[in-house]
Structure formats: C-alpha cells, structure tokens
Amino acid sequence: MTKGLDRLRDLRAQGLLEKAYDEVPRLLAGETGEPEVGGLELRTAGRLLAGVDPAAVLAHRPATPVITVAVTGSCTVGPVRDPLTAELARHGMLARTVTGDHGAWLRDLTDPAGALRAADPEFTLCLLDAGAVFAEVPVPWRPEDVEEAAGRLVDRLAAIAADWPGTLVLNTLPLERRYTHQLVDHASRARLGALWRDANARLLRLVESSPRVVVIDLDPLLGGAVPVADPRLAQYAAVNLGAELLAGYAREVAHLVRSLRGRTRKCLVLDLDNTLWDGILAEDGPEGVAASGSLRGEAFHTFQRVVKQLAAQGVLLAVNSKNDAAAVREVLTGHPDLLLREDDFAAVRANWAPKDANLREIADELGLAPDACVFADDTPAERAQVRHGAPDVALVALGADPALHTTALLADGWFDTPALTDEDRARAGRYRGERRRRELRAGTGSYEEFLTGLDTRVDLGPPRAHEFPRLAQLTQRTNQFNLTGLRLREDELRAYAADPAHRLLLAARTADRFGDHGLTGALLGRYHESAGVLELENMWLSCRVLARAIEQACLAALLAAARDDGLNAVEARWLPTPRNHRARGFYPSCGFEDVTPPNRDPAAGERRYRHDLTRLPAMPDHVRVDPPVLERTGHRDG
Known part of the structure; x- marks a missing residue:
C-alpha cells in the first residue's frame, strides 16, 4: 500500500482532509516525481476524496x-x-x-x-x-x-x-x-x-x-x-x-x-547525463557520450526528436545539469550525435549548484513563474531536492531505460493547450531575441537606460480576424498580470468584438529593436452609456513583457482615448488570484481612486477603482503607443 494513500486515509479519519487539501497533489505525485498513487489506485484515492466538502476546502484554502x-x-x-x-x-x-x-x-x-x-x-x-x-x-x-x-x-x-x-x-x-x-x-x-x-x-x-x-x-x-x-x-x-x-x-x-484553466506549462527543463545523451560527461568526456550508434544511443536520439517536436510547437527548452559549462557547450555545439543544439535552448545552467536553485534562476531569466516549468531528470535524489526546494516545478521521472523516456515525458500532457497559434511556433525565436535583450541590459547602466535602448512600440487596437485563437490563449494562460483571473474562449471573444456599441476589446501587439513580441496583451470593457462610463472588466499582459511599463502605457492610451470620446470616467476592479498579487496596486499607480464599498466582503479581496479622466497619467517616455480609437456605434444601453 502506498504512503500517499495511507496519508489520505489518515487525514480523512482525523477529519482533516479539507484543511490539508493543499497536501493532496504532493501525496498523489510522490516526492521524486514517480506517482505515489498510480494507475487504478487512483480510483481508491478518488473514493477517499469524493466525500470532500468543497465549501470546507474553500474555507481553509479559498484559492483552490x-x-x-x-x-x-x-x-x-x-x-x-x-x-x-x-x-x-x-x-x-x-x-x-x-x-x-x-x-x-x-x-x-x-x-x-x-x-x-x-x-x-x-x-x-x-x-x-x-x-x-x-x-x-x-x-x-x-x-x-x-x-x-x-x-x-x-x-x-x-x-x-x-x-x-x-x-x-x-x-x-x-x-x-x-x-x-x-x-x-x-x-x-x-x-x-x-x-x-x-x-x-x-x-x-x-x-x-x-x-x-x-x-x-x-x-x-x-x-x-x-x-x-x-x-x-x-x-x-x-x-x-x-x-x-x-x-x-x-x-x-x-x-x-x-x-x-490556464495551467499549461511553458518550459521543459532537461538534465543532460543519461537524460539527453547516454553517458556521464564529467567521467566519459565529450567523446564518450552518445545519442546514436547503439541500441541505447538510438533511444536517446528518439527522445531528442520528441523534445525537438515539442519545441517546434512553442515549448521552451532549457538545460539544468551538474557539469562544467565549457564541456556542455562543446557537446551542444559540436557533438555529431546531437539533434538538439545550444541555440535550441532558451537558457542553459551547467554548474555544480543545487538544481532547485538553478530552476528558480531559469524561470526568473525567462520571465516565468516556477509553476510554468517541467523538469525531467533520471536521478531520484535530484528530483527529490527539486520537489523540496522548488515545489511548484512539475517533475518527470526518467528511469534507467531510455526507451521509456518519451512515455514518461508525454504521460502527463504538461504542455497540452486548447489550440496552437503562430505565436506558439515563433516563441523560441522570440526568446533568442530575449537573450540579446539581456546582453543589452548587462551593457547598460541603469534600468531606465536599458528600457530606452529597447525602443518599445505598442500597436493597440481591435483584434484582427486571425488573432482570436492567440487572444483566447492569452486570457487562458496569463496568470501574473490577469487582474481578475478571467479566462475566455475564442467564441466569447469574437462575440465581444462583434458588439462595439456595448463592448470594448483591444489587443496589444508589442515590438522592439530586437524583434516582434506578437500579441502580448488585451483589454476588455463594457460601456454604460447612461452614466458615460467605461467599465474596464479586465486587463491581461504576457509575463514575457512585464516590467517594461507596457501595461502603464496601454492604460494611459486607453484613458486618453476615453476622454477624447467624451466619456466621464473609467471604472475597473482587481480580484485576487493565487498569482496576481503583484498587480494589486496597478490601478492606483495610474491615478485610479479606490471606491470599494465599505460593506464589501473583505474575504473576497475585491477592490473597485474609478478614474474621472481629469488628470491623465503620463505616457512612459520609452514606450510608443499607437492610440486606440473607440469605435462605438448604434444604441448603447446602461
């Protein structure tokens, strides 16, 4: 009997299952990424969990x-x-x-x-x-x-x-x-x-x-x-x-x-020794590792083909290996067996630091949260360390037989997405541009000088016909700058865009001197004509362009367009989610007044804001925005 099931039974017997519901994913997944509860045992786990009271879980864990x-x-x-x-x-x-x-x-x-x-x-x-x-x-x-x-x-x-x-x-x-x-x-x-x-x-x-x-x-x-x-x-x-x-x-x-629900993982982080190739680089040397030429070697080559296929569909690749950086670079650039090369990886960490620390650094470098990453490694001890030090990272347990690597990697569908877009396919190239941006940052003095050097441009306007799949994906995947947690389907977005008399839907397309970021943001609103108010229902901005004042620039442009259109005010709200706490002060920082009713349920955490359009926020100096035109036609209700 597995430890995970035993623990679930104990929690249920003690009446603590609802209170400790946040333990359940770890109990079912196991400490090293190998499922603690697997196969048909999940039916037993499901029976234990079926009696859980959702209200009691939410009372203890409201973000569930x-x-x-x-x-x-x-x-x-x-x-x-x-x-x-x-x-x-x-x-x-x-x-x-x-x-x-x-x-x-x-x-x-x-x-x-x-x-x-x-x-x-x-x-x-x-x-x-x-x-x-x-x-x-x-x-x-x-x-x-x-x-x-x-x-x-x-x-x-x-x-x-x-x-x-x-x-x-x-x-x-x-x-x-x-x-x-x-x-x-x-x-x-x-x-x-x-x-x-x-x-x-x-x-x-x-x-x-x-x-x-x-x-x-x-x-x-x-x-x-x-x-x-x-x-x-x-x-x-x-x-x-x-x-x-x-x-x-x-x-x-x-x-x-x-x-x-926006929980698709974005980055596959790979160990190297006995994961991407056969052998241990530090012991066998660059000439001693292999990914072809033998039955085991061909299994690693097959695994690399699968990884490259995922990368072609927008999955970012990174390396996290305990090895000397120079030796890893030599293999990734010149080894004849390798299908994957250094340019295929958005980040490479080859050192002797703990792998959980490397994972946190990789996520930070790529502008991702750790829960956007999946780590595949063949060593149980390394995976256990990551589980402890970076618990939000998903683990793929690779065994001793490389023929089973592909099965293990694909088993949990970590990168499944409702639809694939051109933005996904171009993601690897965009992150190569991001590497050049990091080089610019390293060569400039202040962060303000770096932002000025980027020459950021934003095209803010109604979505184009081919952009709706990407727009839906943005709403479903964006977590950090998703101000209410709202997620929308493509058909819903098309319906909003088709009703400009009552709804506002704008897409933000971003580019800079190093390349085109594509569609990275969106704003959704509703007009209340009788009050002359635009209610801003949500804003989204991709994590890859955060901290560049693009969100401030988009909102400043919208407020200016609303005033030019004769509106009296723009209202907005922020609703907390497990991941958007850093955006809580966004609206006040842009001149919005907190108008949250005093009788609002404090447990909900919702805040309401209003901008009277008399004193507009300044446009950030380093961002150029093509301002939107608010196309309202026909009768508008209140």
Missing part, C-alpha cells in the same frame, strides 16, 4: 480552483467519477461532479430544465460507446444500417454542440470485436471498419465548427493495450467502458481542464 463537471453517457458512467476526482486533485483542483441518469444522455443534453443544465457545469462529459449506435440498428443488420445509425448520432451531437453553454467533451467510439465479428465475411467487416472510422472522423471534426466542443480520441488509449471493457460487466451492468479505459480517459480530461 473548483471545477463543476457533469457526466452523462450511453452506458454506466459512474465509474469515471473516482479517477476523475483524483486526477483533478493531483493537479491541485477540486471536482464537484453531477451525474446524469443511466443511459439518458440524449435527454440529459437536450432537456433545458434538466439536472445537468441546472448545475451550470463548466465541463460536460458525454461518454459514448458503440452501443449508442448499435441500439438503433435492426436485427439482422448490414454495414449500411450501421452507417445510417452512426450518421444520425453524429448529427444529434452536432446540434447539441451548437447550443451547449459550457465545454462539451465527447469521445470517439471504440469498435469492438463482438460487433465486427458478427459479420462472417471479410468484405463486410472491411466495409464496417471504413464507415465506422468515417463516423469517428466526423466526430473529431466537430471541433472545427463548434469551439466549445472537445473530442477525446480513445484510439491512443486503446493502442496501449487497454481493453475496451470486461464483457461480463458490459452484459450485466452496462459498463461498456472498462475501468482501465476510464482511468486513462479521466487523465485526458484532467489535462484538458488544466489547459483551459
């Missing part, structure tokens, strides 16, 4: 994210609740689940007065199995009958998706042998397989037309030799999706929730 999840499906779906509860807890989130009636997925999703809609879930899981199709085919049946039934099912799901208020999570339908082999001729089996894959392809393409739909492809889980179901449980209890499959599905859902 609570996720309301509704679950329905064409079969018995109750068994997904425990692993899902545990998977969300493993990532520091608290599940509040609502389960629909057995097999009543269509009614659950279409009844406007039903229990699922009444719960107002943030995520709705509709678990479907092959029975959702075969229940509607005649006996005897032909492949063409299945094709028609599958088409009707996908059409129903498309109609539901178009109207569902939250995120709707669907899945591809596994086709089991008990269905295919009811056909005795191979030609009919081939026909059934082809049309079944066509139906699943239509399901997967729903995400293209319905931005609030996510379809989890079960094929990668089944490809890992996970059985679809136990035939006895399927027959007698309608458990058509088995425990192992549901555990893997729950993990994928947790990764999805994490990414939509």
